Every structure is written in structure tokens, then in C-alpha cells.
Amino acid sequence: MSLIRYGLTCATSIAALAFGPAALAQTAYAYSVALTVASPTGSSAAAAAKVKTLPLGLKFSPCEATTLDQFAFTIKFDAGKLGTTTPATPETRQNAYLIFHKDGTAYFPLVRQPLTNSSNAFFKAYTSPADIAKTDAYTAAANNLGGLQTEVILGGNLTVQGLDSGVWLITAIIAPEDTVNFNDPSTWSAWDTTAFMLRKPWRGPTASICQ
Template sequence: MTKFFTVSSLACCLALSWSIGYAQTTTKTVKPYAYSMKITVSRPKGSDAEASLKDKTKPSTTAFTPCTDVWKRDVLSFQLTYDAGKRTVNKKDGTVTSSVTDVYFFFYNPQALGLKTTATPTTDPNDTSDTDADYTEMCEINNAIEYQACDPKIWVITRPAVGTAPLAMRPLAETADIRFGDIDHIYLSKDENLGTGKISDSTLRSYMKFDDLTQGLWSLIGVVGPIIDLNSTTPPLELEFDDQTKWAAWDAVSFMLGSPWGNGKICQ
């Protein structure tokens, strides 16, 4: 799998963007916005995943790819349909009302080992001196000030706002390492959202390969939030990634790479 790692810290833009784009104070009670998130997984034509679906001895209710083909056709596609809010302008006075919020996507591998506790933290994300066969990546720690060898449980998906820069997948050791409001961990920020309601998208623009990833059960999780309350004059509460009751909307799909337990095997 191609992976890109860059470091930038634009979390400070969160407060500024809220102050600019948040709804104007109103005395009229506004109905809560109907946020939504839906993820579907498909098996691209010609892939090993499609072939395995025709084999009645293989898993049928969970998207599965065997991770055994020498031509590396172990691929799946993920279609995203979500509504992260709308932005409207009052034609009479030009005031803006916005329920637009952020969208997060991340792959989750519960079988991963997380941080390598015996590794030495470094300020250089390219310093792989402490990586090994079990801890192959460098994960962000201490708000991306330092990095440490890990077997990531989380791969946060981000995408560029403009230009030809590729989408990126950032490895994180644990769910707790997902940073609310950090543009490096947001798939679609409220500032880049068109503000027209429902959006349809394909993760990584097309199907994705799973070469070099650990086999086993995985999930893709999508989160919309924090909730924008148009009847409130205070900023929204910080999104907590370990408490789904605080999310505006979310969905998750499971898929299987090779063996259900993994046992340390890699898709290759």
C-alpha cells in the first residue's frame, strides 16, 4: 500500500474558522440538522475479492480478499456517502448560517500491537532505526512532536484541499492518538466542505491495494462531528473519539484480509 507521511499543525485554525463560519445568533428555534454517514464496500471487477465471492466455501457476508495472488489483485473499494451540513446565505442581509462540520475516516486494525514501548522516540519521522518485522511504521506521539516505532491500530485518511498532492494515510498507535481539529487527521474539514449537504465520494479515489498490510479483520470507520447546534451561541464541544454518543453521525464496515486471525501474516 502506498503511504504518505507529512507533518503540519493547523489545529489553531479551528477556533478561527468557527468564529467566521458559525451560525448567526437567532431567536427562532431551528430544527437539529440531519447529519448522516454511510460506507459501503465493494469488490472491483477482476479482483481476487470478486473471485472469492463466487466461491461458496469462502466468506460471503464480509468483504474478503485472500491476499495470495502473485499479481497483487487484492483490492477493495469503499464508497462514501455522507452529509456533514449545509451553509446558507441570507439574501437580505448577507448573514451566513452554517451547520457544516468535519468528517473523519480511519482504518482500524484491532489486532495490531500499537506502540513499541522499547523503542526510542525521535523527532525525525524517517528515523526507522527501531522498526522491525512486528513494528514496521513510525507513529506520531506527543501531538506529532515526536515519532516512535509502532504497529498501527489506526490509519487516518486525509486528502489535500487543492493541487495534485496525493491522499495520505497516517499511522497512529491507538484511537486516542486521533487529534480533534487537526487538519492532518481530518478527511474533509468544514472549511473545505462545499456546504451543499450530501456528498458521494470514493476513498482514495478508486480501489485500494492491501500489499504489506497485516492480514485479519479490519474496519473502515467514518465520523461526522462535532455537532453544530444552530440554537446555541457557544462553540461546539470537542469531539471525543472514544465516545460515539458525541458524534453527529457515523458508520463502520468490516472486511477481511486473508486469515481472520492474521497470525502475523502480511498481504503480499
């Protein structure tokens, strides 16, 4: 065997060991999440979007009680895949969290449960992100079908009348339940935040509710 051929054979063998199934199984999974807010046709937000003197930098609803204040929220996420034995692939599913929050004073994770649970989907309330329970998942890893999922949050257009005036944020986080820290983004595998505004930029002492 020539020296060149011997060298190539050794290099190929080393590459097979380095990049074989065991090594590929350790490759980091490409977690992702994206949030969007839409103004439904006929809503106050849709009408406001056509007025150039009103905010255009984010979705805005004026809360003037002439038409419904509604938005549609969509989440597109890939929180991992179910492990398989043939071919051998690792379990990579993590929790997906969805948290509505405002002015650094109120945090509302949307928690979904199987249909057999009487409280199928509900918001929990906290005054600090540090208090959010690790189990307050929008989609728990065990309930994740795996791969890329696209969902309209709570199934359709949501009326926001009754919420506080001001800027609201929605944050989606992909993270493992055992290590997630809601004050430390380095523990999150992927995350996104988007915003919408009701009536004015802040709550204030008057006109403090979207009605």
C-alpha cells in the same frame, strides 16, 4: 370578534413565534454518513465471492498472489451546509473523519488537504484512538461543499496487498472539530463502520501479510 376567532388568532400568533425563522434555525441538522466496500471485477475478492466455502458475511480477499487483491471504498455523507444570509440559515458544517483500523492496535485516519498543500492526501498512524488529532479530518468543515456528497475514497480501486492479514474496519464520523472525542460516540453527529477481511480472520505469526 367571537371568542373562537379570538382564540384561533392568538394560537396562530403563538405558533408563528414558536415556529418562525429563529426557531427553525435551531432545528437539529440531519447529519448522515454511510460506507460501502465493493469487490472490483477481476479482483481476487470478486472471484472469492463466488466460492461458497469462503467467507460471505463481509468483503474478503484471499491474498493468494494469483490476481490483485483490490477493493473500492465509497463514502456517502452529509456533514452540514454553508450558512446563508438570504434566506437566513445557520452554518451547520462539521468535519468528516475517515479512519482505517485493525484489531484495536492501529488507527489510520485519512487526512486530505487542499491541492496547494504538498501532502494532499495521506494516512497518519496512531496506536490509540485517543491520540488521533481533531484536525485529522477527511473533509474539514471549511472544505465541505455542503449537502449530500458521494465519493470513491482515493478515487478508485485500491490495492490492499502489503496490509496485515485479518479483519480491517473503516469508520466514518461526522463531528464538530472542537468537541469531537474519538472515544465517545455521544460527541459524534453521525457515524458508520464497515469491514473487509484479508487472507484470514487474524494476523497470526505466519502468513501475516496480504501478498
